[in-house]
Amino acid sequence: MIDLIFLEDDPILGAELTEFLTEIGYRVTFVTTLAEFDAAFEPGRQRLAVIDVGLPDGCGLSVIQRLRQSGDRLGVVVFSARSTTLDKIEGLGIGADHYLGKGCDLAELSATLEALCRRLELTNNDAPWRLELGPRRLFLPDGTAVSLSQQDLLVLRCLMEAPGESISRRQIIQALGGDYMSYDQRRLDTQMRRLRRKVLESGGQALPVNTVRNSGYCFYAETQVRA
Incomplete structure (x- = not known):
């Protein structure tokens, strides 16, 4: 399985999306704060991230900015209720690969992650x-x-x-x-x-x-x- 870290402060939504992401084939680490993200993130193992913006201890965009400044090639999808055109421009400008609003169909999230895996040449090495x-x-x-x-x-x-x-x-x-x-x-x-x-x-x-x-x-x- 491809490892994915998921940052979302709403525990109910987080549990639902963790279940969905697991069902579509990812090994998910679910965290709810920036501090938990920093403690759980393992460069080289987790190659994808789904990140919310509005968090109790700061802004999710700060995580993306730090990752890009460090040169990490982690594939990043912002998944946020803040989804105006200006929000998306800011997120993509900081270094997110994709920016989705929380109102999108989950099939779009799945397709976005699949496209990102192809671009980053991430493969699932599990037996068939x-x-x-x-x-x-x-x-x-x-x-x-x-x-x-x-x-x-x-x-x-x-x-x-x-x-x-x-x-x-x-x-x-x-x-x-x-x-x-x-x-x-x-x-x-x-x-x-x-x-x-x-x-x-x-x-x-x-x-x-x-x-x-x-x-x-x-x-x-x-x-x-x-x-």
Whole structure:
């Protein structure tokens, strides 16, 4: 996983976004103040940062300024309620790579981080997630095997044969042998929740599947599919 440090003073929002960032494939260190950031930041290990501006002990832009003055190549995304044009100009001028308002869709945050990873040539060196069709098993990167139902297998095959791509609900339902127009899509949502829970409880890792709002799902980690 790529390590990311997340600075946000709102504990509820911070917990929600930490969960989201973890679900889309990052190893997150969550801090709430500038002092906690300085104590937790490890140059060379954490290569991405998501930083709020308004903090109880100062301004998040001061962190970015210090990082840039030290020559650190950390990829930085400002994620702030202060999102006027002047705010963005100031943040980008100090050295942020991207500046997003907190009202943006989380899919935009995800896409921004992915683009930043590509530009900085950051790669995930974890072993791939492996799906074995015959035995109906999912192997996690650490080698843990999770037994699957036939429905689980069909959903994962649909997603894992096209890692990094958004797979529509229609495609998944058709892979399950259902008719999209008459299929109760709540069944698909329930199955995805059960599948995520099964993988987490069996292997201790979150299934790397991102929900694409109003569209479908995306398996965002490296995969192998074997007969």
